[in-house]
Amino acid sequence: MGSRYGPAGAGKTTFSSALIQHLRNNKRSCYYINLDPAAEDFVYEPDLDIKDLITLEDVMEELHLGPNGGLIYCFEFLLENLDFLTDPLENVTEEYLIIIDMPGQIELYTHVPIVPSLIKALTKGSLNISMCAAYLLESTFIVDRSKFFSGTLSAMSAMLMMELPHVNILSKMDLVKGQMARKELKRYIDPDISLLQDAPTSGLVYEYKDGLDNGDPTDAQKVVSGDSFAKLNRAVGQLIDDFSLVSFLKLDAQDEDSVGAVLSYIDDAIQFHEAQEPREPNDDLGDGDMGE
Ligand SMILES: Nc1nc2c(ncn2[C@@H]2O[C@H](COP(=O)(O)OP(=O)(O)OP(=O)(O)O)[C@@H](O)[C@H]2O)c(=O)[nH]1
Numbered sequence: 643m644g645s646r647y648g649p650a651g652a653g654k655t656t657f658s659s660a661l662i663q664h665l666r667n668n669k670r671s672c673y674y675i676n677l678d679p680a681a682e683d684f685v686y687e688p689d690l691d692i693k694d695l696i697t698l699e700d701v702m703e704e705l706h707l708g709p710n711g712g713l714i715y716c717f718e719f720l721l722e723n724l725d726f727l728t729d730p731l732e733n734v735t736e737e738y739l740i741i742i743d744m745p746g747q748i749e750l751y752t753h754v755p756i757v758p759s760l761i762k763a764l765t766k767g768s769l770n771i772s773m774c775a776a777y778l779l780e781s782t783f784i785v786d787r788s789k790f791f792s793g794t795l796s797a798m799s800a801m802l803m804m805e806l807p808h809v810n811i812l813s814k815m816d817l818v819k820g821q822m823a824r825k826e827l828k829r830y831i832d833p834d835i836s837l838l839q840d841a842p843t844s845g846l847v848y849e850y851k852d853g854l855d856n857g858d859p860t861d862a863q864k865v866v867s868g869d870s871f872a873k874l875n876r877a878v879g880q881l882i883d884d885f886s887l888v889s890f891l892k893l894d895a896q897d898e899d900s901v902g903a904v905l906s907y908i909d910d911a912i913q914f915h916e917a918q919e920p921r922e923p924n925d926d927l928g929d930g931d932m933g934e
Pocket of ligand 1: 651652653654655656657678681745746747813814815816817893894895896
């Protein structure tokens with residue numbers, strides 16, 4: 643099973659459609675699930691759509707919630723009604739690739755334990771599905787290095803939270819192809835932290851009295867610029883380098899070879915995961931416990 647997520651507009655739904663087309667062309671079965679309660683236009687109608695359970699529009703209107711609060715509510719509701727998702731999946735056999743298209747809001751993967759609970763429901767128990775997460779970051783972020791590294795950090799944070807085989811993808815490669823030398827592009831595919839160290843150090847960092855951040859910059863005891871940013875960039879770069887976890891696959895959703903290449907990485911990640919010894923369940927650990 644592949645689950646697609648990443649920032650809004652990164653190309654998740656387009657990739658899902660391209661993947662379905664590719665699977666069809668290669669006579670492979672797939673089962674397409676939409677878990678974005680605000681998604682509307684689909685090239686391929688989902689086999690299962692969260693909107694048949696709950697829609698973001700209804701939640702925002704009836705509960706007077708904003709889009710982010712509404713989205714969290716929709717997912718909490720889904721967790722309370724998990725049969726909606728798990729019952730149909732009981733009948734989906736192993737040869738199917740299940741594609742789950744997820745909403746773009748990154749909060750869902752980094753701030754609240756909703757997605758890990760969902761993953762647990764699908765990977766454990768009678769379903770026992772082998773999952774792989776695919777994180778899409780738009781390649782045009784490359785033009786702004788800070789934005790690119792911020793996306794890289796989000797990918798890392800989500801990887802740690804989800805604890806799944808994970809592929810990171812730079813989407814919309816057709817938009818940057820030809821605009822950047824291959825050698826330069828390679829520095830983003832396997833992030834080269836010196837890119838971050840070279841990043842501009844303009845901007846301000848505020849330090850608050852007694853470390854108290856009341857959100858009001860006028861209270862700042864000391865305003866630091868330049869050097870502090872350079873130091874922060876170095877520390878963040880070191881963190882990314884130390885983990886050595888983040889590298890990107892290139893995707894142009896309009897190019898079938900590119901879609902096929904990404905899919906083969908996803909297949910490999912799933913197979914590799916399946917070949918691993920199943921982890922012993924540890925019932926002593928609560929849901930919030932990160933384990934070892
Ligand atoms: N040039 C180019 N455009 C793309 C590609 N993939 C997606 N797009 C465009 O990017 C826009 C957003 O794509 P979506 O697939 O809707 O992105 P998403 O991540 O599902 O968006 P949300 O569901 O809003 O989070 C659309 O206009 C797509 O046509 C690509 O590989 N190349």
